[in-house]
Amino acid sequence: MRLSTPRWWYSRDRRARPVTRALLTPVSWIWAAVTARRIARTAPADPGVPVICVGNLTVGGVGKTPIVRALAERLAARGVEVHLLSRGYGGRLEGPVRVEPKRHTGSEVGDEPLMLARDFPVWVARDRAAGARAAAAAGAQVIVMDDGHQNPSLEKALSLVVVDGETREGEWPFGDGRVFPAGPMREPLAAGLARADASIVLLPSDLAAVDAELAAMLAARPLLVARLEAAEPPPSGPQVGFAGVGKPWKVERALIAAGCDLADFAPFPDHFAYDEATLRALAARAEPFAAGLVTTEKDWVRLPPAWRERVAAWPVRAVFETPEALEDLLASSEPRR
Known part of the structure; x- marks a missing residue:
């Protein structure tokens, strides 16, 4: 059973769930110590080609996958043979295996891959090291790894951390700075930033700028800003939205900001496996509004084939504010020719 991301993790107000935070804090100390020891003691493997890691400092969704796609598109535009590497979270295949969309399912390889x-x-x-070697043997010139900032098994030519830049309604991307499970951090902020080559702050399309305090916290490394924008308008007419991602409430906000006539919205845990009963319940929820169903691309690929015809996928893309700065970073990691 998958649990939903606790929203109180992202509150800086330590009065939010004080007892829960206090009880979980000793466990967070153990988590942080184990992570630090693993990183310090592991010798990273060199797969023979550059690896660009797109990671994050928190658990839950921050928008890594749109950033991975954007980097891959830019590398491909430069004539680089780029392959992507993922742990395949939510899938049962251990790999290494190359994903074939016509043959594999989300339950086998994970929704994002x-x-x-x-x-x-x-x-x-x-x-990850075995997966990188397989990609290199298949002709990859550069590997973009989705997640893995806390995974030391691979030598990284470039380590980028994606930060959720949405700081409204009392939310803060790092909460009060506590490590999982007392907060959203995978490791202490200073430790994670020390291994990063740059930070990418991902903003929703309707937020004007990066919060000044957040920018100052990330200032020790180059800071890039990207915006999450709709690749196409949401479907017309009333819609009931649903999403099983790290922060489903952000999908609801984004749909409304994009002009969707959102009659209702149903949140689910990250990587939720939609069964027939759940989907029928969603369809029944839409009936009183004479509404369609809309979800994210990531959720859509997990739907049974018959339901993909009944549910609209709403794609989003990451657009960099200063693409030249991104190009400079990518050029530093490209193989020499």
């Missing part, structure tokens, strides 16, 4: 494999070669592997 299945979605990205429609555009790029994607490998899933529990053993």
Whole structure:
């Protein structure tokens, strides 16, 4: 059973769930210590080609996958043979295996790899080093790894951390700075930033600028800003939205900001496996509004084939404010020719 992301994690107000935070804090100390020890003691493997890691400092969704897609598109435009590498979270195959959209399902390889494999070669592997070697043997010149900032098994030519830049309604991307499970951090902020080459703050399309305090916290490394924009308008007419992502409430906000006539919205845990009963319940929820059903691309690929014809996928893309700064970063990691 998957649990929803606790929204109180992202509150800076320590009065929010004080007892829960206090009880979980000792466990968070253990988590942080184990992570630090693993990173310090692991010798990273060199797969023979540059690896660009797109990671994050928190658990829950921050928008890594649109950033991975944007980097892959830019590398491909430069004539680089780019392959993507993922752990395949939510899938059962250990790999290394190259994802084939017509053959694999989300339950086998994970939803994000299945979605990205429609555009790029994607490998899933529990053993990241083995997956990178397989990609290199298949002709990859550069590997973009989705997640893995806390995974030390691979030598990284470039480590980028994606930060959720949405700081409204009392939310803060790092909460009060506590490490999982007392807060959203995978490791202490200073430790994570020390291993990063740059930070990418991802803003929703309707937020004017990066919060000044957040920008100051990230100032020790180059800071890039990207916006999450709709690749196409949401479907017309009344809609009931649903999403099983790290922060489903952000999908609801984004649909409304994009002009969707959102009659209702149903949140689900990240990587939720939609069964027939759940989907029928969603369809029944839409009936009183004479509404259609809309969800994210990531959710859509997890739907049974028959339901994909009944549910609209709403795609989004990451657009960089200063693409030249991104180009400079990518050029530093490209293989020499």
